[in-house]
Amino acid sequence: MRSVNNQTMGEAPPTETTVNNYIAGELCPPASKDYLPIINPSTSLQIGQVALSSPQDVNTAVSAAQTAFPSWSSLTVKARAAYMLKFHALVRENAQELAQLIVLENGKNITEALADVAKGNETVEYACSLPQLMQGKIDRVSGQVTCQDRRDALGVVASIVPFNFPFMVPFWTLPIALVTGNCIVLKPSEKVPLTMYKVIELFEKAGFPKGVINMVNGTKDCVQALIDHPNVKAVTFVGSSPVAKIVSDRCHSLNKRCTALGGAKNHLIALPDCDVEGTAQDVVVSYAGCAGQRCMAASVLLIVGDKEGAVQKALLDKVVEKAASIKAGTAAGQMGPVIDSQSMTKILSYVEQSEKDGAKILLDGRVWMKEMEGNKGNFIGPTVILHSNKTDKAMCEEIFGPVLSVYNVSTWQEAIEIENSNPFGNAAAVYTSNGGHAEWFMTRVRASMLGVNIGIPVPREPFSFGGLYGTRSKYGDMDITGDGAIEFFTNRIKITSKWPKPIVPEYVMGEQEGAVVMSGGTDHANFAGRM
Numbered sequence: 001m002r003s004v005n006n007q008t009m010g011e012a013p014p015t016e017t018t019v020n021n022y023i024a025g026e027l028c029p030p031a032s033k034d035y036l037p038i039i040n041p042s043t044s045l046q047i048g049q050v051a052l053s054s055p056q057d058v059n060t061a062v063s064a065a066q067t068a069f070p071s072w073s074s075l076t077v078k079a080r081a082a083y084m085l086k087f088h089a090l091v092r093e094n095a096q097e098l099a100q101l102i103v104l105e106n107g108k109n110i111t112e113a114l115a116d117v118a119k120g121n122e123t124v125e126y127a128c129s130l131p132q133l134m135q136g137k138i139d140r141v142s143g144q145v146t147c148q149d150r151r152d153a154l155g156v157v158a159s160i161v162p163f164n165f166p167f168m169v170p171f172w173t174l175p176i177a178l179v180t181g182n183c184i185v186l187k188p189s190e191k192v193p194l195t196m197y198k199v200i201e202l203f204e205k206a207g208f209p210k211g212v213i214n215m216v217n218g219t220k221d222c223v224q225a226l227i228d229h230p231n232v233k234a235v236t237f238v239g240s241s242p243v244a245k246i247v248s249d250r251c252h253s254l255n256k257r258c259t260a261l262g263g264a265k266n267h268l269i270a271l272p273d274c275d276v277e278g279t280a281q282d283v284v285v286s287y288a289g290c291a292g293q294r295c296m297a298a299s300v301l302l303i304v305g306d307k308e309g310a311v312q313k314a315l316l317d318k319v320v321e322k323a324a325s326i327k328a329g330t331a332a333g334q335m336g337p338v339i340d341s342q343s344m345t346k347i348l349s350y351v352e353q354s355e356k357d358g359a360k361i362l363l364d365g366r367v368w369m370k371e372m373e374g375n376k377g378n379f380i381g382p383t384v385i386l387h388s389n390k391t392d393k394a395m396c397e398e399i400f401g402p403v404l405s406v407y408n409v410s411t412w413q414e415a416i417e418i419e420n421s422n423p424f425g426n427a428a429a430v431y432t433s434n435g436g437h438a439e440w441f442m443t444r445v446r447a448s449m450l451g452v453n454i455g456i457p458v459p460r461e462p463f464s465f466g467g468l469y470g471t472r473s474k475y476g477d478m479d480i481t482g483d484g485a486i487e488f489f490t491n492r493i494k495i496t497s498k499w500p501k502p503i504v505p506e507y508v509m510g511e512q513e514g515a516v517v518m519s520g521g522t523d524h525a526n527f528a529g530r531m
Contacts, residue, residue, distance in 0.1 A: 017048035019193040021057055021217060022200045024064035025210030030218070031056040036190050041107040041337040042330060044376040050193045053218035055225035058185070061214040062229050065156040065183035068211030073153045073181040078131040080179045087206035088124045091117065098198060102166050105192045107336035107378070109329070112290050119458075120171030123481055126461040127175030133462075134180065134486060145498045151490035153181030154233040154257070158226040160187045160247070162239045163339050164293045166195035172465065173236045176485040178212065186215045187226060191339055193217055227251055234258065234488065236480060238295075241398070241424070241472040248475035258476040259488055261467055263398040264295045264426035267419040268455055269441060270315055271412075272305045274431035278453070280318035282431070283404070286455030288323055288382040291338050292402035295473070296427050296449070296456045300395060300405045302415045307408035316386075316406060320363050323382040323404075328368055337378040338401055344378045347401035350394045351383055354405075359394070360386040365402060390418055398424070412440065420446040425468030429455050448474070 019038070020027045035049035051057075072080070091098070099113035108116065138148035159173040170186060177184050188196040196215060203213050216222055227235055227250050234257035237247040241262030251258035268286065270279055286298035301319070303312050330336045338344055348366065355361060365381030372379050383403045387395055394405045409415045419428055429451030430441040438452045448468040451457030459465055464482030467473025478488040 016046065017194060017197070019048060019050040019197045019217060021051050021053060021061065022213075022215040023057075023061045024067075024214070025204070030054065036219075038105060038191070038193065039340065040104055040377075041339050042377040042379075044341075044378070047104060048194065050190050051217040052190075053216045053222045055221065057216050057218075058222060058225035058229060061185045061216050062156055062226075062231050064211040065185055065214050066231050068209060069153075069155055069183045072183055072209060072212050075181075076131075077134050077179065077181070080181065081128045081131055083206055083208055084124055084175055084179055085128050087202060087208075088121060088128060090202040090205055091121045091124065094198070094202060095121075098167060098195060101195045101198055102192075103330045103336070105194045106163065106166050107330065107339065108290055109332060109334050109336050111332040112336075116165050116168045120165075120168040122461050123171045124175045126482070127179040130176070130179045130486070133483070134490075141496075143498075144501065145496065147494065147496050149492055149494045151180065151486070152493050153490060155182065156185065156232050157182045157234045157489065158185045158187065158229075158232050158236070160223055160226065160235065160237045160239070161189060163189035163191040164290065164295075166192040167199070169238050170196060170199070172238070172480045173485065174213075176481070177489045178208075180486060180489045182489055183212050184214065185226060185232070186213070187222055188215065188217060190217060190219055223247070224250075227256070228254070232256070235260075236488075237261070238480070244475050245472075251476070257488065259466070259478055259480050260475040261295070261480060262473050262475065263400070263424060264297075264467070264473050265299050265396070265398055265422045265424045266297065266427040266429075266447070267300045267302055267415075267422070268298045269302045269304060269415045269419070269428070269430045271430065271432040271434075271437055272309065272311050273433045273437065274311070274315070275433060275453075276311060276315050276318055279431040280315055280322055282453070282455040283319050284322045284326075284382070286429075287404040288326060288335055288402045289456070291336055293338060293343075293400055294456075295467075296458050298404060298429075298455050299399065300407065300418075302418060303406065303408050304412060304415055305408075305410070312408065316362070319404070319406075320384050323363055323384060326382055328372060328379050328381065335382065335402065338380060340378060343401065344380060347380055347399055347403060350397070350399050350401075350403060351385070354385045354387070354392055354394045357392050358388060359392055360388075362386050362406070396422065416441070416444050420444075423471060424473045425471030426473040427451065427457055429453070429457055446471075 020029050030051040030053045032054050034052040037046045038048040040047045095117045098117045102113035136150040141147050157177050161169045235251050237260040244260035244262035248258050248260040305312050327334045363384040365383035368379045368381035386406045425447045427449045428445045428447040432438050449457050462482050464479035464484035466479030478484040
C-alpha cells in the first residue's frame, strides 16, 4: 500500500494524495470515479482528494466484511488481541507521522495531535486486555442445573466518525469492535481522511486478514447506505446532535443497534474558594484547546459570588490574560484554525449576535482575522464574552469554536439551574478547594462526565465515554468505549444446562488396585478406574 505523503504544515504538498476506499485488503476507487477535495484549514489549499462513495461501494465493503466474519470470529479472543498488540506497537512507531497528518488536515497544534494519537492508542491497549475482560460467568444455580454466559460478536458493524479527532474517535470503536470478533466498515470524515488512510497501512502491516477492516469514504449517501444495509448489525456515530438523532432514529426503525453521540454545552462552575491561577489555566485550555472543536470543551463559565468580589474579578481577568497570550499556529502551545469557512461563519455569527444583545466582548478573537489578512486559513482567536442575560444564544447553543461565555451567578443553586436547564448532558465541572463543596455539585449536576478542578473530564480507560441518556448529547444504546463498548459490540448468550446424575461405580475403602486406603465407607476422592 502506498504511504501517505508527509508535508510540512502550511506548505503546498509536492504531490496531492488520493484517498481511495479500502475493501477486502485492496485500495479501490469509488464506482462513480468522483472525488472531493481535501483542504488544509491552515492555508485553505487543497492537499488531496478523497473518494465520494455510492451505495454500490458500501455494498461491496459490507460483502467483504461479511465474507471475512466467519473465520475472524472463530479465532479466540486472545488470537484477535495478538493482532491488535502488533498494531499498538506500529502506532507508537509511527506516532509522529500520524500527528503530522492530523496537523495538516485538521489544524491541531502538534502537541494536541500527538495527544490525539496517544489517547486513541490507549483504547487499543484496553482492547488487548479483552481476553481477561470478556470472560463469561458460570454458576450452578440449583441441583443439577448450571447457567453460563458468553459474548458472541454481532457480525458486520459500521463506524461513522467526525473531523475533530482524526485518530482518537475512530479508535473509540475500532479496537474493541475487532477484538470482540466483529468485522468493520469505517466511514471517516471526508474532511480529514488522510490519517485513517495511513492507519489502514498500519493495519496491513499488523497482519489483519483481508476484509476484517474496510474503509469507505464519502458523505450523506454513503452514511445512509451503511445504516440501511441489512447485513450491518450495528452502527456507531459521533457528530452533531441533529444528525445523531437522525442516525439513531433511522437505525432503530430498522431494529438495529446504534449508539449516536451528539453535541454539548458544557458548563464550568468556579466557586469563591477555587485556586485562581490553576482554574484560569484549566478554563483556557478547556475552551481554547483544539480551537474549541471538541464535545468536551468548556463553553460557559459560571462564576459564583459577588461579581465585584476580589476572587471573582481576579479569576476573570486571569482567564482573559491567559487566553490573550495564545498565538495562532500549529506549534506546541499555539492555537490552530477551525476546520472550514462554514465553521468560521457560524462562530462569528454568535459573537456578533452577542454584541447586538448587549454582551461585553472582553477578548475579541476577530482581531486574528485582521492581523492575518494575507493568510487564507480559518483562524479566529480565543474569544471571551461577558453576558448579562443568561438566555443569550451564545449561552444556550453549541458553538463548537474557541468562544467562552461568562456569566456571574449569586448562588450555587442558580449555577445548577442554568447548567441543568440546557438540553445537552455531556460534561460539567466545578472548581473548588473544598471536597464537601465538590460533592454537593457532583450529586446535582445533570451531565454524565463530571470534573472536579478538571475542565475536560474525559474518562480514561477502563472507564467508558458517553453523554447522558435523554439529552441531546446521546442517542441510542450504551457508551462508546470501555465496558459499554464490550456490551454494545457483542450479544450476551446465556446457556442453561441440566444433566442426569451420573451412575459412577464407587470403591469400597480398603485395598483397591494396590492403593492402601482407610477402611470403612466410600472413597469419593479416589479416581482409580474412573475419570
